[in-house]
Amino acid sequence: MRIQETRWLSAGEQLAWRSFLTACQTLFGAIDAQLLRDSDIPHGYYEILVRLSETPGRALRMTQLAEASASSKSRLSHAVARLEERGWVRRTNCPTDRRGQVAELTDEGFAALAAAAPGHVAQVRRSLIDRLTPEQVDQLREISAAIVEGAEPLPPGVEPCESEGCAGTP
Amino acid sequence: MRIQETRWLSAGEQLAWRSFLTACQTLFGAIDAQLLRDSDIPHGYYEILVRLSETPGRALRMTQLAEASASSKSRLSHAVARLEERGWVRRTNCPTDRRGQVAELTDEGFAALAAAAPGHVAQVRRSLIDRLTPEQVDQLREISAAIVEGAEPLPPGVEPCESEGCAGTP
DNA sequence: GTTAGTTGATTGAGTACTCAACCAGTACCA
DNA sequence: TGGTACTGGTTGAGTACTCAATCAACTAAC
Secondary structure (H helix, E strand, C coil): CCCCCCCCCCHHHHHHHHHHHHHHHHHHHHHHHHHHHHHCCCHHHHHHHHHHHHCCCCEEEHHHHHHHCCCCHHHHHHHHHHHHHCCCEEEEECCCCCCCEEEEECHHHHHHHHHHHHHHHHHHHHHCHHHCCHHHHHHHHHHHHHHHHCCCCCCCCCCCCCCCCCCCCC | CCCCCCCCCCHHHHHHHHHHHHHHHHHHHHHHHHHHHHHCCCHHHHHHHHHHHHCCCCEEEHHHHHHHCCCCHHHHHHHHHHHHHCCCEEEEECCCCCCCEEEEECHHHHHHHHHHHHHHHHHHHHHCHHHCCHHHHHHHHHHHHHHHHCCCCCCCCCCCCCCCCCCCCC
């Protein structure tokens, strides 16, 4: 892997990469800060709550939840423990597999999510969506899809990332 | 700020936002993992080393370094302390301002950076650049610039983010 | 020159994440 | 039936980050 010569980045590529890096730091810094300041929810936790809220029954097996929220098992386990302390999630034994655990969003958790959502969405608009043209939003979606799955050109009928669902809209 | 109705994201906007989120997690996860696995350097530390390596004299005041690497003062202070333990950075008193500290990249630090750079660049290609068309790389640069500075359409002669410089190429 | 305010940087406590090690239960197969 | 391997999930140690508090030194005003 180190045998061949390194293909360094061109000036343009490097500029793109660095700008992207800075943009992500700026963006996620702002997103995280808003959620933490206004709702005392780290962004990672918010993601977990959203995934649960979108599931029929508002409950998911730990492993599925980990996948859905792009999280390691370990991380999810820690996170759900914290969310349980807050009373936002409840863990119960899985009826079909005695190893399994089911994480379920409580009413308090749903309420917390519903309360946090407007501010969060506003921040996503401020920091990202409203700064881009509609064309750029499309471009960003395609670029993201390419990054995630290795260059799929986004065929019309296939969802590239995940389901839709209205992110905690009450 | 909560007076007006929430402008929820449209389906397309939401898809873009979520895909972007997933893409960033995937991307930075891979970048970080490679650097840590092959060179035992967290990406944040790598950034610091790169900034220093690009500065004439390979030294910067702490505050400037914090700005350049998009880091808080506190974070930088902790990070430089760790880097100093590894012998990669040296802290000296600033001659003109006795409050100040100057962080200087040591030869060992430069060597570590030079050793890590090829693998890192290869990973950036694998995970990002080579998955995009040249047009998409340009689009990504413009989108990033818009995120960072509120919608600058990137006039030809102006660098939107930072200097060029060849990221630790020996 | 002494006070007030600001800036440069560090420190410590608290939180979230990672990795590796670890059980407990399930599945496969002899 | 009794291994062996795998899966689901948790735990604990270690690391990196955040925030708030702190200290030291510079600047400006009177």
